[in-house]
Amino acid sequence: xxxxxxxxxxxxxxxxxxxxxxxxxxxxxxxxxxxxxxxxxxxxxxxxxxxxxxxxxxxxxxxxxxxxxxxxxxxxxxxxxxxxxxxxxxxxxxxxxxxxxxxxxxxxxxxxxxxxxxxxxxxxxxxxxxxxxxxxxxxxxxxxxxxxxxxxxxxxxxxxxxxxxxxxxxxxxxxxxxxxxxxxxxxxxxxxxxxxxxxxxxxxxxxxxxxxxxxxxxxxxxxxxxxxxx
Amino acid sequence: xxxxxxxxxxxxxxxxxxxxxxxxxxxxxxxxxxxxxxxxxxxxxxxxxxxxxxxxxxxxxxxxxxxxxxxxxxxxxxxxxxxxxxxxxxxxxxxxxxxxxxxxxxxxxxxxxxxxxxxxxxxxxxxxxxxxxxxxxxxxxxxxxxxxxxxxxxxxxxxxxxxxxxxxxxxxxxxxxxxxxxxxxxxxxxxxxxxxxxxxxxxxxxxxxxxxxxxxxxxxxxxxxxxxxxxxxxxxxxxxxxxxxxxxxxxxxxxxxxxxxxxxxxxxxxxxxxxxxxxxxxxxxxxxxxxxxxxxxxxxxxxxxxxxxxxxxxxxxxxxxxxxxxxxxxxxxxxxxxxxxxxxxxxxxxxxxxxxxxxxxxxxxxxxxxxxxxxxxxxxxxxxxxxxxxxxxxxxxxxxxxxxxxxxxxxxxxxxxxxxxxxxxxxxxxxxxxxxxxxxxxxxxxxxxxxxxxxxxxxxxxxxxxxxxxxxxxxxxxxxxxxxxxxxxxxxxxxxxxxxxx
Numbered sequence: 001x002x003x004x005x006x007x008x009x010x011x012x013x014x015x016x017x018x019x020x021x022x023x024x025x026x027x028x029x030x031x032x033x034x035x036x037x038x039x040x041x042x043x044x045x046x047x048x049x050x051x052x053x054x055x056x057x058x059x060x061x062x063x064x065x066x067x068x069x070x071x072x073x074x075x076x077x078x079x080x081x082x083x084x085x086x087x088x089x090x091x092x093x094x095x096x097x098x099x100x101x102x103x104x105x106x107x108x109x110x111x112x113x114x115x116x117x118x119x120x121x122x123x124x125x126x127x128x129x130x131x132x133x134x135x136x137x138x139x140x141x142x143x144x145x146x147x148x149x150x151x152x153x154x155x156x157x158x159x160x161x162x163x164x165x166x167x168x169x170x171x172x173x174x175x176x177x178x179x180x181x182x183x184x185x186x187x188x189x190x191x192x193x194x195x196x197x198x199x200x201x202x203x204x205x206x207x208x209x210x211x212x213x214x215x216x217x218x219x220x221x222x223x224x225x226x227x228x229x230x
Numbered sequence: 231x232x233x234x235x236x237x238x239x240x241x242x243x244x245x246x247x248x249x250x251x252x253x254x255x256x257x258x259x260x261x262x263x264x265x266x267x268x269x270x271x272x273x274x275x276x277x278x279x280x281x282x283x284x285x286x287x288x289x290x291x292x293x294x295x296x297x298x299x300x301x302x303x304x305x306x307x308x309x310x311x312x313x314x315x316x317x318x319x320x321x322x323x324x325x326x327x328x329x330x331x332x333x334x335x336x337x338x339x340x341x342x343x344x345x346x347x348x349x350x351x352x353x354x355x356x357x358x359x360x361x362x363x364x365x366x367x368x369x370x371x372x373x374x375x376x377x378x379x380x381x382x383x384x385x386x387x388x389x390x391x392x393x394x395x396x397x398x399x400x401x402x403x404x405x406x407x408x409x410x411x412x413x414x415x416x417x418x419x420x421x422x423x424x425x426x427x428x429x430x431x432x433x434x435x436x437x438x439x440x441x442x443x444x445x446x447x448x449x450x451x452x453x454x455x456x457x458x459x460x461x462x463x464x465x466x467x468x469x470x471x472x473x474x475x476x477x478x479x480x481x482x483x484x485x486x487x488x489x490x491x492x493x494x495x496x497x498x499x500x501x502x503x504x505x506x507x508x509x510x511x512x513x514x515x516x517x518x519x520x521x522x523x524x525x526x527x528x529x530x531x532x533x534x535x536x537x538x539x540x541x542x543x544x545x546x547x548x549x550x551x552x553x554x555x556x557x558x559x560x561x562x563x564x565x566x567x568x569x570x571x572x573x574x575x576x577x578x579x580x581x582x583x584x585x586x587x588x589x590x591x592x593x594x595x596x597x598x599x600x601x602x603x604x605x606x607x608x609x610x611x612x613x614x615x616x617x618x619x620x621x622x623x624x625x626x627x628x629x630x631x632x633x634x635x636x637x638x639x640x641x642x643x644x645x646x647x648x649x650x651x652x653x654x655x656x657x658x659x660x661x662x663x664x665x666x667x668x669x670x671x672x673x674x675x676x677x678x679x680x681x682x683x684x685x686x687x688x689x690x691x692x693x694x695x696x697x698x699x700x701x702x703x704x705x706x707x708x709x710x711x712x713x714x715x716x717x718x719x720x721x722x723x724x725x726x727x728x729x730x731x732x
Contacts, residue, residue: 033731
C-alpha cells in the first residue's frame with residue numbers, strides 16, 4: 001500500500017463514513033450544539049468585511065465545483081469557445097480571491113479581537129487553518145495550473161465518481177502536482193472535521209423558510225373531544 | 231372560527247414606582263448565566279427616554295415588526311428570499327453597544343490589595359472578556375433622567391409631539407416622567423416567529439406563550455432584529471436565541487411569573503383572554519387610527535354563549551373558559567376600556583396591556599413660587615375638562631399606547647380621573663353631588679363600575695390580581711409516562727447541559 005492508496009482510496013471512505021455517522025448522531029442526540037455560533041453581537045464592523053465576501057465566495061465556488069462534478073459535459077461544451085473559457089476562469093479566480101480576502105479578515109478578527117477570542121474554541125482554530133489551506137491551494141491552482149475548469153472534468157470528475165460509485169481509482173490522482181493533491185486531500189479532511197465543528201451549520205441552511213407559513217403554532221397536548229370536562 | 235386562549239399580563243402604570251424589583255427577580259431566576267448577563271427579559275424604562283436597547287422603538291433603524299405593503303402585511307425586516315441572503319451579516323441586528331457591555335467589579339481587590347495609605351477599590355471588569363473596562367452605559371442608565379438632552383429628547387415617541395410642548399418639558403420645573411416596565415409581549419402575530427429561518431420559535435396554542443426551541447435554533451438571529459420590542463436576545467456563549475418565557479414553569483404550577491409576583495407596587499395583573507386566531511390577519515391590517523379598536527375587537531367576550539360553544543369546539547378547556555370569565559385583564563381591557571397595548575403600530579398584536587399613567591399635579595412656577603395651574607375653586611374638575619394641561623402630554627402617551635390616536639388614551643385617563651374624583655367625594659363628603667355623577671356619565675362610567683374599578687385598582691388580593699387557570703400538566707405527561715413514577719420529580723432542568731457547540 002502506498003500513500004496514494006492510503007490518502008485517496010482508504011481515507012476518503014473513512015472521511016465520508018465519519019461525516020455521515022457523526023452528523024446523524026449529533027443532529028439527533030446533540031441538537032443543542034448545532035449552531036452557526038454567530039459573533040455579530042460582539043463585533044460587527046470586521047464581520048461585515050469578512051463574512052459576506054467569505055460566505056458568498058465559498059458558496060458560489062462550491063456550487064461551481066459541484067456543477068463540474070454533476071454535469072462535466074456541459075462545462076466542456078461551454079469552454080469550447082476560448083472567450084467563454086476565459087470568462088469562466090476569470091470569474092472563478094475573482095471569486096476565489098474575494099473569498100480568500102474575506103477569510104483573511106475573519107482570521108485576523110478572530111485572532112486579534114478580545115471578545116472574539118473569548119468565544120473561540122480549539123476546533124475553530126483547526127477549521128480556520130483547514131479553510132485557509134483549502135482556499136489558498138485553490139487560488140494557487142487557478143493561477144498556476146490553468147485552466148482548471150478544463151482539466152477538472154477529465155481528472156476529478158472521473159475520480160470523484162469512482163469514489164462515489166464504490167469503484168475507487170486513486171491512480172487518476174497520482175500523477176497530479178502536489179498542490180492539487182493537497183487541495184483534494186484537504187477537502188476530505190474538512191469533510192471528516194465538519195460534523196465535529198461549527199461547519200455543521202452548512203447542512204442546516206434554512207431553505208424550508210421559503211415555503212413555510214409565517215406563523216408556527218404548537219399544541220403541547222391536543223384535547224380529545226370525548227370528554228370536554230377533562 | 232378558531233378560538234384559542236392567551237395568558238395576558240396587565241401593567242397598571244399609574245401604580246408603578248420604578249423600583250426594578252421585577253427586573254431583579256427575573257434576572258436572578260433566568261438570566262444570571264454566562265452569555266445572558268446583558269439580557270433583561272424584564273426591564274423598566276424611564277419615559278420619556280431612549281429605553282433598552284437604546285432607541286428600540288426606532289424601526290427605521292432596527293426594522294422590527296410588520297408593515298403594510300400593497301395592502302398585505304409583510305415583515306419590515308425582510309422578504310423570505312432576502313432573509314436568506316442576509317444570513318451572513320444582518321445589518322438590522324443590534325450590537326452589544328446598543329445594549330451595554332455587561333460588567334462586574336473585582337471585589338477580591340478589596341481583600342487582596344497590599345497595605346497602603348489609600349483605600350483599595352474594586353475596579354469594573356467586563357463579564358465577557360474579564361478585562362478592566364470603563365463603564366459607559368447600562369441597562370437603565372437613564373433611570374429618572376427625564377428632561378435630559380441625551381435621553382428624553384431622543385425618545386422616538388416624542389418625535390411628532392408639538393415643539394412648544396417639548397420645549398415645556400425641557401424646563402426644569404416642568405420635567406415629568408413615568409415608568410414603563412416591559413417584558414416579551416407574547417404577540418398574537420409575532421414577528422420573531424415569522425422571521426426565524428429555522429422555524430425554531432413558536433407560539434403555544436394552549437396559552438399563547440411564544441418560545442424558542444433552542445434545539446432548532448441555528449443562530450441566524452433574525453428574530454432579534456424582527457422583534458419590534460427587542461425582547462429576543464442572543465446568547466453569545468451558547469450561540470442560541472433566548473427570550474422571556476412568561477415563567478411558564480411557574481404558571482404550570484399555579485404561580486404568577488416572578489416579575490409579577492415580586493411587584494412591590496402590585497401593578498401587575500394576569501388572566502386569560504380568548505381570541506379568534508382566524509381574525510388576526512384582519513385585525514393587524516387596519517389603518518393606524520383603528521388599531522386599538524381592532525385589537526380589542528379581536529379579544530372575544532367569554533360570557534357570550536356563542537363564543538363559549540365555539541371555544542369548546544376549538545379545543546379550549548372548560549376550566550380555561552371559566553377562568554377567562556374571571557380574568558382581571560379582560561375587565562380592564564374590554565369591560566372598562568382602560569387598558570391599551572404598547573405600540574400597536576408595530577402590528578404584532580402585543581398581548582401585554584398597559585393602563586396609561588395619570589400625570590402628577592399640574593403646577594407652575596410664578597415669581598419664584600409654586601402654584602397650581604388650575605382655577606382654585608375646582609382643581610379636579612378642571613384637569614378632567616382640560617387634559618391638555620396634564621404634564622405628561624396626551625400626544626406622547628398616544629404615541630406609546632395607541633399609534634398616535636389620542637381618543638382611547640383620553641377615554642382611559644378621563645375615566646380614571648372620574649373614578650378618583652368620585653371616590654374622593656365619597657370618602658371625604660360621604661355624599662355624591664350631581665356634578666360628580668355627571669362627571670362619571672361624561673367619562674362613560676357609573677357609580678357601580680367606578681367602585682369596581684377602584685377596588686381592583688387599589689385593594690386587590692394576590693388571587694384577584696393573578697387569576698391563573700390550571701394547566702393540567704399531569705395529564706399531558708400521562709400520555710407517555712406514568713405520573714406516579716414521576717412523583718417527587720421537579721420536572722425542571724436540562725437532560726443535557728446547554729453547552730456551546732464546537
